[in-house]
Amino acid sequence: MQCPDCGPVDRRQFLKTAAAGTVGLATAAAASRITGSSETLVTTFHKSLTEEQKKTVALPFDHALRSKVDANWHITPARVGKFFTPDQQAMIGEILRGLHNPDFFDKIDFHMREDGGGIENYSVALFGEPGAGAFEFVLTGRHCTVRCDGDSVEGAAFGGPIFYGHASQGFNEKPDHPGNVFWFQAKRANEVFQALDPKQREIALLGDPRKEKSNATVELRKKGDLAGLPVSDMSKDQKGLVQKVLADLLLPFRRQDVDEAMRYIKANGGVGSLAMSFYKNLDVGNDGVWDVWQLESPNMVWYFRGHPHVHTWVNIRSKA
Numbered sequence: 001m002q003c004p005d006c007g008p009v010d011r012r013q014f015l016k017t018a019a020a021g022t023v024g025l026a027t028a029a030a031a032s033r034i035t036g037s038s039e040t041l042v043t044t045f046h047k048s049l050t051e052e053q054k055k056t057v058a059l060p061f062d063h064a065l066r067s068k069v070d071a072n073w074h075i076t077p078a079r080v081g082k083f084f085t086p087d088q089q090a091m092i093g094e095i096l097r098g099l100h101n102p103d104f105f106d107k108i109d110f111h112m113r114e115d116g117g118g119i120e121n122y123s124v125a126l127f128g129e130p131g132a133g134a135f136e137f138v139l140t141g142r143h144c145t146v147r148c149d150g151d152s153v154e155g156a157a158f159g160g161p162i163f164y165g166h167a168s169q170g171f172n173e174k175p176d177h178p179g180n181v182f183w184f185q186a187k188r189a190n191e192v193f194q195a196l197d198p199k200q201r202e203i204a205l206l207g208d209p210r211k212e213k214s215n216a217t218v219e220l221r222k223k224g225d226l227a228g229l230p231v232s233d234m235s236k237d238q239k240g241l242v243q244k245v246l247a248d249l250l251l252p253f254r255r256q257d258v259d260e261a262m263r264y265i266k267a268n269g270g271v272g273s274l275a276m277s278f279y280k281n282l283d284v285g286n287d288g289v290w291d292v293w294q295l296e297s298p299n300m301v302w303y304f305r306g307h308p309h310v311h312t313w314v315n316i317r318s319k320a
Helices: 011-018 023-031 038-048 051-057 086-098 105-116 183-195 198-204 214-218 236-250 255-267
Strands: 123-128 135-141 144-148 162-166 275-279 292-297 300-305 310-316
Touching (some): 038 086, 038 123, 038 144, 086 135, 105 135, 105 162, 183 236, 183 275, 183 292, 183 310, 198 275, 214 310, 236 255, 236 292, 255 310
Antiparallel strands (some): 123 135, 135 144, 144 162, 162 310, 275 292, 292 300, 300 310
């Protein structure tokens, strides 16, 4: 999968941002020795933990924190760059890398450095015991909630709700969101809006979006409560554009998670089960390029909030 619209990260800005981090230099040699899937590395990481480390990061699988999602939070006090050995830091970095499309990972690394100073300032927790039963590895920090569960969480794409975002070149981004690694997704969504006829636009364009309230942000709604224009009411060409939006939304992630997410979407009616909405009251620059929009169905919400910078909330289940 190739990113069709986001372009390469500016080299000078990347080097400037990367210079702020230290873990990459400290763990490069260790990372070069690490191989295996993210799930395999989670098992190796778990085995490497000392008893003292386990007191902070190892939690029961049914712990309430496992299912939490938010825009900016630390799941435990265990900062990657301070709490773990260089080898453990390298494993965490490779777990994260393995959860993403290799063609996109440089952009994930870039946003984490620009947003939070690098992965060293993010935190991890490990729920359950990999290799012996259900488990989930969770990494959190500014603009990040990412999971690796080896399909332990039944019927939940990505292992549960996730969050990604980016504030590029400042908290309040300009209307064209320069440098934002996820803005290409909104540009693709706006292609759908431009293809709508006046009556469809009237249905799709709403005032205020859902509020950002941690897990409440990703609550699923019944069919009769979905916001915006049903994709089933779109033409064949318009539906094709929505398919392209879905492809771009899933582009940052590894193939097996993309396949699982699409399997759940298709099992619940496919693209025709979705509704698409755009929100005029949070239009950065008042330029009619809608910064805030979403796709949702009874078993999915993908909420892209590009005001004042990008926040994206995702929850996809096998069943409503």
